[in-house]
Amino acid sequence: MTLTLDSITKTFGKTTAVQNLSLEIPEGEIFGLLGANGAGKTTTFRIIIGLLEATKGRVYWDGSKVTYEKSGMVGYLPEERGLYPKLKVKEQLIYLGRLRGMKKADIVKELESWLERFRVPEYMNQRVEELSKGNQQKIQFISAVLHQPKLLILDEPFSGLDPVNVELLKRAVLDLKENGTSIVFSSHRMEHVEELCEHVCMLQHGTPIIHGRLKEIKRSFGKKNLRIHADFDLEYLKHTDGVLTFSSVTDGCVLQIDQETTAEHIFHTLQGKGFVRKFELEEPSLNDIFIEKAGTSYE
Numbered sequence: 001m002t003l004t005l006d007s008i009t010k011t012f013g014k015t016t017a018v019q020n021l022s023l024e025i026p027e028g029e030i031f032g033l034l035g036a037n038g039a040g041k042t043t044t045f046r047i048i049i050g051l052l053e054a055t056k057g058r059v060y061w062d063g064s065k066v067t068y069e070k071s072g073m074v075g076y077l078p079e080e081r082g083l084y085p086k087l088k089v090k091e092q093l094i095y096l097g098r099l100r101g102m103k104k105a106d107i108v109k110e111l112e113s114w115l116e117r118f119r120v121p122e123y124m125n126q127r128v129e130e131l132s133k134g135n136q137q138k139i140q141f142i143s144a145v146l147h148q149p150k151l152l153i154l155d156e157p158f159s160g161l162d163p164v165n166v167e168l169l170k171r172a173v174l175d176l177k178e179n180g181t182s183i184v185f186s187s188h189r190m191e192h193v194e195e196l197c198e199h200v201c202m203l204q205h206g207t208p209i210i211h212g213r214l215k216e217i218k219r220s221f222g223k224k225n226l227r228i229h230a231d232f233d234l235e236y237l238k239h240t241d242g243v244l245t246f247s248s249v250t251d252g253c254v255l256q257i258d259q260e261t262t263a264e265h266i267f268h269t270l271q272g273k274g275f276v277r278k279f280e281l282e283e284p285s286l287n288d289i290f291i292e293k294a295g296t297s298y299e
Ligand code: ATP
Pocket: 012, 015, 016, 017, 035, 036, 037, 038, 039, 040, 041, 042, 043, 044, 079
């Protein structure tokens, strides 16, 4: 079931939150929506699940709107986390699972397995308010996936989590994808998106500035990064033809070069100058591409 956004525009008074956004999110894929604060990510999600009406344009899921009947097939982790603080984790999830038409016994079984997986089985009977913020987030993630949705929308799922929990959640997201769930998630962190997504879209002021298959975006960018670690001064490379930028790093430098043959040429110039410990041609990062397209750094 493909999710299609067809020329979506959303305005709030004079503010245009999303402008003419068209996306196609293939079934069983992880799609990454990137963008700085206020770029329009949350608004896009709210439109997808029908919490907001688009000012213009349409959203189709499997050819028609995400209606109430279909909402049971959708999971949503909103950016503003909201569980009932006084309720126990089990009570809370039984309540939410029942709303989605699940049987109590199935809810408890699923919940047990998720808590086990997230290494917190003891939370079953704790009140939400007793858990740390990051751990509440894990519980809310479970509430978004408990009913095995076909479409999962995750607004900043990794924010505020420690590295171990980020890994646990990433693994869970990848497994859900393997089982056929289409996942759309937003993030400020380019490395999460690079790691998980085949397709990405980067919004700036509500408009997509980068959009498509990640591999394709990188390939068509052309420029690459060349990392060199050496025991001698590499500053002379600043003035080599085809070197677009030069940054010093510990042990050496990273150059942005225009094409692969420039790397070949540089390789020859290094001969006889001293010991080279690393010479590596890297794909451009999404950040490099963003800087070029937006004319400014992302963070
Ligand atoms: P963040 O990363 O900070 O969560 P975002 O990319 O999710 O940002 P949105 O929350 O979608 O961005 O906001 C996009 C723009 O729309 C912002 O300028 C915001 O102020 C505006 N906006 C969002 N919701 C409303 C609303 N209900 N009323 C008025 N303006 C709104």
